[in-house]
Amino acid sequence: MGHKLEVIGVRQVFRPEDGRAPVVALERFDLAVDDGEFVCLLGPSGCGKSTLLNIVAGFVRPTEGRVSLDGLEVTGPGRDRGVVFQEHALFPWFRVGQNVEFGLKMAGVPRGERARIADRYLELVGLQPFRQAFPKELSGGMKQRVAIARALANDPKILLMDEPFGALDAQTRRLMQDELTKIWAATGKTVLFVTHAIEESLLLADRVVVMSPRPGRIDAVLDVPLPRPRSDVAGDFVALKAELQELLRHP
Amino acid sequence: MSHQWRTRIVRTTSVTLFVLLWQAASAWNVRRQYLNPILFPSPVDMVRAAYAEAVQGILWRDIVASLARIFQGFAIGALVAVPLGCATGYFRRLEDWVDPIVELFRPVPPLALLPLFIIWLGIGEVSKILLIAFAVFFPIFLNTTEGVRSMDPLHLRAALSLGANRWQIFTNVAAWSALPGIIVGLRLGFALGFFVLVAAELIAADSGLGYRIQESRNYFLVDRMFVGAAVIGVLGFGFNLVLRRLEDLLLRWRSTIVQMQV
Numbered sequence: 001m002g003h004k005l006e007v008i009g010v011r012q013v014f015r016p017e018d019g020r021a022p023v024v025a026l027e028r029f030d031l032a033v034d035d036g037e038f039v040c041l042l043g044p045s046g047c048g049k050s051t052l053l054n055i056v057a058g059f060v061r062p063t064e065g066r067v068s069l070d071g072l073e074v075t076g077p078g079r080d081r082g083v084v085f086q087e088h089a090l091f092p093w094f095r096v097g098q099n100v101e102f103g104l105k106m107a108g109v110p111r112g113e114r115a116r117i118a119d120r121y122l123e124l125v126g127l128q129p130f131r132q133a134f135p136k137e138l139s140g141g142m143k144q145r146v147a148i149a150r151a152l153a154n155d156p157k158i159l160l161m162d163e164p165f166g167a168l169d170a171q172t173r174r175l176m177q178d179e180l181t182k183i184w185a186a187t188g189k190t191v192l193f194v195t196h197a198i199e200e201s202l203l204l205a206d207r208v209v210v211m212s213p214r215p216g217r218i219d220a221v222l223d224v225p226l227p228r229p230r231s232d233v234a235g236d237f238v239a240l241k242a243e244l245q246e247l248l249r250h251p
Numbered sequence: 252m253s254h255q256w257r258t259r260i261v262r263t264t265s266v267t268l269f270v271l272l273w274q275a276a277s278a279w280n281v282r283r284q285y286l287n288p289i290l291f292p293s294p295v296d297m298v299r300a301a302y303a304e305a306v307q308g309i310l311w312r313d314i315v316a317s318l319a320r321i322f323q324g325f326a327i328g329a330l331v332a333v334p335l336g337c338a339t340g341y342f343r344r345l346e347d348w349v350d351p352i353v354e355l356f357r358p359v360p361p362l363a364l365l366p367l368f369i370i371w372l373g374i375g376e377v378s379k380i381l382l383i384a385f386a387v388f389f390p391i392f393l394n395t396t397e398g399v400r401s402m403d404p405l406h407l408r409a410a411l412s413l414g415a416n417r418w419q420i421f422t423n424v425a426a427w428s429a430l431p432g433i434i435v436g437l438r439l440g441f442a443l444g445f446f447v448l449v450a451a452e453l454i455a456a457d458s459g460l461g462y463r464i465q466e467s468r469n470y471f472l473v474d475r476m477f478v479g480a481a482v483i484g485v486l487g488f489g490f491n492l493v494l495r496r497l498e499d500l501l502l503r504w505r506s507t508i509v510q511m512q513v
Contacts, residue, residue, distance in 0.1 A: 057408075057412055058411075058412075059408055059411070059412075076411075076413065077408065077411035077412045078412070079412070079413060079414030081412060081413040082413075083408070083409065085405055085408070085409065089403075089405045089406060089408070089409040091406060091409075091410075091423070091424065092411075092429040092504050093430070093505075094504075094507065095502045097377050101417075102306070102410075102413050102423070103413035104417050106410075106413060106414045106415045106416075106423075107414055134503070134504045135504075136504065136505070144340065148412070149415075151412075154413060154414065170273055
């Protein structure tokens with residue numbers, strides 16, 4: 001006990017329906033994340049990092065092993081785990097405010113309170129003036145900020161983020177990383193963040209879990225003791241970056 | 252001048268020119284007698300004939316009779332097709348039960364069933380209304396199921412992780428995803444319903460626009476036959492316009508053209 005999230009002995013095998021050989025996506029995967037911790041899963045595409053996130057989210061049942069959050073086993077998707085996807089996944093037919101209120105509405109929270117909570121999180125991501133806009137009217141970065149507000153409005157125990165800034169241009173991406181650091185500091189949420197970008201993991205995480213593919217497994221775990229806000233040109237940062245590059249090159 | 256206005260002016264001019272050319276050709280034909288002018292009435296002849304029908308009171312009666320049939324038939328067909336299509340698209344199990352039956356009935360042209368409907372239900376309104384309902388069912392049903400199935404799996408995952416249950420996902424995600432398809436189905440259904448309506452009235456009716464065309468033929472009133480066809484055309488055009496407006500209104504959220512910068 002004591003850990004917020006525990007992943008124990010997870011193994012994931014995908015069996016293609018066309019009879020080709022089964023693919024082992026994850027092998028003997030163990031991970032513990034503490035309350036309030038920001039952990040990045042870092043690795044090349046195909047290393048199973050998104051699969052692990054999907055298992056934690058409850059979208060995929062692991063072949064073996066188990067996941068528990070606050071000691072309760074994960075059996076399916078649920079509102080205790082907020083998910084932010086690579087594509088914003090906002091509901092285009094709902095306005096920004098309705099998107100943020102979605103989880104609260106599903107839970108039967110009364111209208112007035114719903115609006116109050118949504119406003120608070122829209123304020124947090126700086127999009128209160130866009131409450132009445134449709135998602136199509138927002139830029140990519142704004143949409144992703146709404147998606148974060150939507151996940152947070154449910155007050156989940158953990159925030160799961162699957163390369164959320166992967167589809168954004170470099171400058172927006174950099175802004176969003178700072179934004180997320182602020183949001184994380186303000187809310188104190190536990191975050192599990194998947195990325196293939198070394199700098200991103202070092203800018204954001206308390207701990208970087210380096211993964212390697214075929215089969216997906218943990219290669220190394222690197223603590224990032226840098227103070228926030230972080231700069232990607234500081235000496236310590238560059239040293240850690242070199243270390244991670246080395247780890248990814250020679251697993 | 253805006254692009255939109257230019258388009259409007261060109262389109263209006265096109266129709267106006269068409270009517271004027273037609274009128275000129277008719278006038279010329281009346282003088283030269285290349286063809287029997289009675290067989291090829293001019294637009295002015297048609298307006299005259301329509302006026303006569305209006306004064307007689309039969310024009311409105313026909314329009315009302317036809318519209319009553321199409322609206323009732325369309326409403327019944329849509330009220331069956333949309334819920335059934337939603338359920339079939341949403342529940343995989345139901346799909347395998349319903350799909351083959353629909354596919355079996357779909358290739359049968361609705362008009363092939365008209366004699367049967369008349370034997371079962373008589374020559375009155377019910378047989379025609381139900382035939383229209385039968386015809387409009389298929390495009391609406393198929394586009395509805397297709398629409399529900401087009402739900403983005405990412406939206407499904409998002410809704411699940413936000414705590415939505417199956418019914419909530421249906422009303423908040425699946426139904427909205429299906430809306431564009433449903434509207435396409437309604438438009439196609441309405442067009443097909445019109446088609447079946449007029450054909451049924453030509454064959455078996457004692458009122459309505461299709462009936463009037465058939466009756467005018469019997470009295471060799473060619474100008475009235477033209478009026479019947481023209482009124483059908485104008486009504487179909489009008490309703491398509493209304494449905495398109497409705498589409499724009501309901502799918503405001505959809506277009507991807509507008510983009511703002513941060």
